[in-house]
Amino acid sequence: MGTFTAATAPRVNYINAEYGIKSWLLTKDHKRIALLYLGSISFFFFIGSLYAIAIRLELLTPQADLVQSSTYNKMFTQHGIIMVFFFLIPSIPATLGNFLVPMMIGAKDLAFPRLNLLSWYIYLAGGLITIYALLAGGVDTGWTFYTPYSTTFSNSYVVATGLGIFINGFSSILTGLNFIVTIHTMRAPGMKWFRLPLFIWSHYATSLVMVLGTPVIAITILLLAFERVAHVGIFDPALGGDPVLFQHLFWFYSHPAVYIMVLPSMGVVSEIIANFSRKNIFGYKFVAFSSLAIAVFGFLVWGHHLFVASQSVYAGMIFSFLSFAVAIPSAIKVFNWTATLYRGSISYDTPMLYALGFIGLFTVGGMTGLFLATLAVDVHVSDTYFIVAHFHFIMVGGALFGYLGGLHYWWPKISGRMYPEGWGRFSALVVFVGFNLTFLPQFVLGYLGMPRRYHVYPPEFQVLHVLSTAGASILGVGLLIPLFYLIWTLRYGPIAAANPWHLPGLEWRTSSPPPTENFETTPIVTWEAYEFAPIEEMKVIGKFRPEVDSVS
Amino acid sequence: MAEGYVATEHAASHPALQHHFENMEQQREAGTLGMWVFLVTEIMFFGGMFLAYMLFRSAYPGAFVAGSNHLDIKLGAINTGVLIVSSLTMALAVYSTQVGQRRMSVIFLIATMVLGTTFLGIKAVEYHDKYRDSLVPGKLIPGRPFNPAVQEHGAAYDEHKLHLPEGESVKHVELFYWIYFALTGVHALHMIVGIGLLSFMLYFSIRGRYSPEYHAPIEISGLYWHFVDIIWIFLFPLLYLLGRHLEHGG
Numbered sequence: 001m002g003t004f005t006a007a008t009a010p011r012v013n014y015i016n017a018e019y020g021i022k023s024w025l026l027t028k029d030h031k032r033i034a035l036l037y038l039g040s041i042s043f044f045f046f047i048g049s050l051y052a053i054a055i056r057l058e059l060l061t062p063q064a065d066l067v068q069s070s071t072y073n074k075m076f077t078q079h080g081i082i083m084v085f086f087f088l089i090p091s092i093p094a095t096l097g098n099f100l101v102p103m104m105i106g107a108k109d110l111a112f113p114r115l116n117l118l119s120w121y122i123y124l125a126g127g128l129i130t131i132y133a134l135l136a137g138g139v140d141t142g143w144t145f146y147t148p149y150s151t152t153f154s155n156s157y158v159v160a161t162g163l164g165i166f167i168n169g170f171s172s173i174l175t176g177l178n179f180i181v182t183i184h185t186m187r188a189p190g191m192k193w194f195r196l197p198l199f200i201w202s203h204y205a206t207s208l209v210m211v212l213g214t215p216v217i218a219i220t221i222l223l224l225a226f227e228r229v230a231h232v233g234i235f236d237p238a239l240g241g242d243p244v245l246f247q248h249l250f251w252f253y254s255h256p257a258v259y260i261m262v263l264p265s266m267g268v269v270s271e272i273i274a275n276f277s278r279k280n281i282f283g284y285k286f287v288a289f290s291s292l293a294i295a296v297f298g299f300l301v302w303g304h305h306l307f308v309a310s311q312s313v314y315a316g317m318i319f320s321f322l323s324f325a326v327a328i329p330s331a332i333k334v335f336n337w338t339a340t341l342y343r344g345s346i347s348y349d350t351p352m353l354y355a356l357g358f359i360g361l362f363t364v365g366g367m368t369g370l371f372l373a374t375l376a377v378d379v380h381v382s383d384t385y386f387i388v389a390h391f392h393f394i395m396v397g398g399a400l401f402g403y404l405g406g407l408h409y410w411w412p413k414i415s416g417r418m419y420p421e422g423w424g425r426f427s428a429l430v431v432f433v434g435f436n437l438t439f440l441p442q443f444v445l446g447y448l449g450m451p452r453r454y455h456v457y458p459p460e461f462q463v464l465h466v467l468s469t470a471g472a473s474i475l476g477v478g479l480l481i482p483l484f485y486l487i488w489t490l491r492y493g494p495i496a497a498a499n500p501w502h503l504p505g506l507e508w509r510t511s512s513p514p515p516t517e518n519f520e521t522t523p524i525v526t527w528e529a530y531e532f533a534p535i536e537e538m539k540v541i542g543k544f545r546p547e548v549d550s551v552s
Numbered sequence: 553m554a555e556g557y558v559a560t561e562h563a564a565s566h567p568a569l570q571h572h573f574e575n576m577e578q579q580r581e582a583g584t585l586g587m588w589v590f591l592v593t594e595i596m597f598f599g600g601m602f603l604a605y606m607l608f609r610s611a612y613p614g615a616f617v618a619g620s621n622h623l624d625i626k627l628g629a630i631n632t633g634v635l636i637v638s639s640l641t642m643a644l645a646v647y648s649t650q651v652g653q654r655r656m657s658v659i660f661l662i663a664t665m666v667l668g669t670t671f672l673g674i675k676a677v678e679y680h681d682k683y684r685d686s687l688v689p690g691k692l693i694p695g696r697p698f699n700p701a702v703q704e705h706g707a708a709y710d711e712h713k714l715h716l717p718e719g720e721s722v723k724h725v726e727l728f729y730w731i732y733f734a735l736t737g738v739h740a741l742h743m744i745v746g747i748g749l750l751s752f753m754l755y756f757s758i759r760g761r762y763s764p765e766y767h768a769p770i771e772i773s774g775l776y777w778h779f780v781d782i783i784w785i786f787l788f789p790l791l792y793l794l795g796r797h798l799e800h801g802g
Contacts, residue, residue: 109572111582177589185582186572215593219600223734232690232730234604239690240724245607249600522574 013416013513028113029516034099035414036120037090042483044086044127049476051079055455056438056472062459072455073140074156080143085165086127088399089257092264093175093210094123096406097203099414101179103507104197106188106525108517111181112174119174126168133160142453144254147235147246151227159228162221169214169221172260176210179203188506190525197505197529198274198287202267205291209256209263209298217253220246244310251302259298261395263291265358265402266333272355272405273337275503277344280530283336290329297326307378316375323373330366334359349501350424354405357432361397365390368443383453386446389439397435404431404482411486412500416513417493423485430478437471504531568766580768587772591779598738598783605731605790612724614717617795619728622687622714624678628792631674632784638667639781646774649767654760657770661754664777668747675740682729685712689730698726732791739787742780749773 014031024032054075058066067075098116102109110116133139139161141150150158183196183204223234224246233239235246274281281287303311303319311319337359346352368390371377381387411419441464446452450461457465499508504527510519566576573579609616645660682688686699702722703713716722753773756762762770 107572111572112586113570113572173593177586177593180589181582181586184585185578211589211593212596215597216600219597223600223604226690226692226734230690230692232692233727234608234730238723240608240612240721240727242607242611245604249603517572 011511012515013511014516015416015513017516026117028109028117030098030102030110030113030116031414031514031516031518033116033120034095034097037094037098037123040120040124040127041087041090041095044082047131048079048082048087049479051075051082052472053476055079056469058455059457059465060469062457062462064456067455069455070140073142073453074138076453077139077142078134081130081139081161081165083395084143084257084261085168086123086130088261088395089172090123090175091261091399091403092268092406093179093203093206093260094119094171096268096403096410097179097206097264098175100410100507101182101200101203102186103413103510103514103518104200104505105183105186105191106506106519106523107182107186108519108522110178111186112178115174116178119171119178122174123168123171126164126166126171128164129167130161130164133157133164136160144250145221145224145246146250147224147227147243148237151224151235159225162225166218166221166225169218172210173214176207176214179207180211183207188523188525191506192525194285194288195525195527195529196288197267198270198281198284198291199264199267201288202263202270202291205295206260206263206267208292208295209260212299213253213256213260216249217257220249220253244306247306247309248302251305252299255302255305256295256298258391258394259294261399262362262402263294265399265406266291268402268406268409269337269355269358270333271505272351272409273340273359274530275409275501275505276349276352276355277341277346278532279340279344280528280532281336282339282342283332284529286332287336290332293329294326297322297329301326301373304373304378307375308382320373320375324370327366327370327373330362334363334366348425349408349421350419350428351405351409353425353428353432354401354408357428358398358401358405361393361401361435365393365397368393381446383451384446385442385450385452388452389442389446392439392442396439401431404428407486408482409501410507411489412496413507413512413514415486415490415493416496417489418496418500419482419489419493420485423481427478427481427485430481431475432478434471434473434475434478438468438475439471441465441467441471505529566766568761576766580771583768583772584775587775591775594742594779594783598735601731601735601738602786602790605735608724608727608731609794612720612727613795614720615722615724616728618714618716618720619725619732620791620793620795622685623732623792624681625792625796627674627678628788631671632788634667634671634674635781635784638664638671639778641667642774642777646767646771649757649762649770650764652764654757654762657762658754658757661750661757661770665747665750665754668743668750668777672740672743672747675736682733685714687714687729689726689733692733698729700725735787735791739780739783742783746773746777746780749776 014029018027024036027033027036054066055072058064058072058075064072098110134157137157139154139156139158141154141156141158145158145162183200187196226232227235227241231239233241235241235243237243270281270287301319301323303315304323307316307319337355368386372381372387372390408419408424411417445461445464445468448461450457450464496512498511500512501508506523506525507514509523569576569579573582641660641663645657645664648654648657648660683693683696685701686696688696689698691697700714700722701710701712703710703715705718714722714725716725750773753770756769
């Protein structure tokens, strides 16, 4: 079995196993569902980007020249809603996670394939309702839906948008539930918990957040919609309710939601850093448990969004302390990644460029998060562009970089084709430069006092705004390049080998693209994650397996 | 055969075994864990409303007691009994399936569904009473806003009137009723889903699909049913009982 001859007939894989639109829309194969998600989140990312372009164009000049204030309110609201709920939250889990979680643990599929397909339809239904709301007249509350503006005063489509997000939440819940059960019950023989790739650990932590947090935003939005329609009050002070309760409930989900976005990305980065340094990750257990720690701590810090919202000073101090505490597991990850690089045999392929970019940008985003966790500093920069820059560093510099890195890394496995490495590296650099030029000036803007959600500003801020808009255009070009070449590879890309990067992970021990049931036979795992010991050493310790280790 | 791989053939695989599971045990484990995780999400879903209850109860204790006292404790208590018995019949239905007594299992499933429907019927009577007294909050019912008659101080007792302690705002009673309707309404919705689930179980049980080897769906539906009952076990004291003694003693 050591030798491998190319078959003359096309091999059956998950893509050519069946044909026709029905075979895709009714598929229960996790890999096909991942592709359905990939298509739909790309579509939503495109819509969200259009809003971003419009916002940046408007901000080129200090006056309101493109749109009126009310339109501008809708633009940033819809940018936020689309990007957060319909791109960032499902991005890595629903595409890469869906594709890879079963493969990495040696399973044939997720535990509940029908629920998996259902989750995509729920996502689609939520997305379509939201798009209807945007077309019908849009929504202007900000993606945070703060009461009482959203319940009483806003004249936009709050209920329809809320309904879309409410429905979409269940797709997130189903995905998380599916991952938890799959990771618990479907691991291949020998795949012990501490042999799991870190991508799996981070998805496990993400799933916990999805399962525990999403129901809370669901009931919150439901109560908000009822309050708006039927004038029953939990949030309305006129009816004895409490608008700050809404903020508590909202951030109880929406702060952990940030970890739904960034934890999977950290999983991707752990994979790329270890594999492209060709070294076992430094401190495997620390990196694994730091994911769980982030998930747990993430639920205890929501109050740092309410430092200036009538929260008691003592509660503020505790939330401030806990928010600092989240930095510990995050820093463990960053230090362990850098320690992994040390003396590694590093190759600067596209995925690695994105991963290294992630480390830098996430560090900046995380450190500025500490500014915001500091009570006094937060009062100064609250609701300014400092916040905007901070969370874009986490969401774009973190989540999006991980997503793009992972997409390139596993593209040979997903599509069976190699992407053009030169274009890949070039676009990674363009994205990095564009991103920094867009958001670094916003830190300064915010510190100088430019409030978020305004489109008319004092003329002295214009230089920084122009820089930011220029950066956004570069970023946009950088994002368009992969869109073109990844589609191009589907037809013209060189055929990818089963294991083009020569890596030990389970997903590389099956053909590219994989067969419908992932593996010809259920694998038995006898190796640790990221086992990069040289062949000589493996022979000495008796772990050398010629049919696997000599794959080239 | 290459070293390190095993074939996944089974001596005898059950017809209900799905292709991606290795054996029935794994399939059952996955299904059960899936339901437990789902129930955790349910706890979080109800949790938002329980939080609101807790917060406003401590903010407006008097109004909440007044609202609570106006609920029909007899119907509530009967409903509690009905649900507890339905949990028993559900457990017996699972047991009968496990030991292969299909007839008994069908009878117990029907009993569970009848008890569940009884609960919903009694709940409907209660809802109607609230509608009659104009206690449905806000504009939930078009044309019949929240507008209860408040008992005059020292007037003859009238069970249709709200007994509001002095200094308490009727607005806060409305808040109580909104929380009451939200919690019991979502709970009733879960009951309806549960009865729907059980009707599938009943259909397949009659068709003889379940056996001592394969009974996971009934077991999992049972988990859901018990969970919905437990929610009510919390709702009943919180909404009907707490602070009842204050009416006459305080």
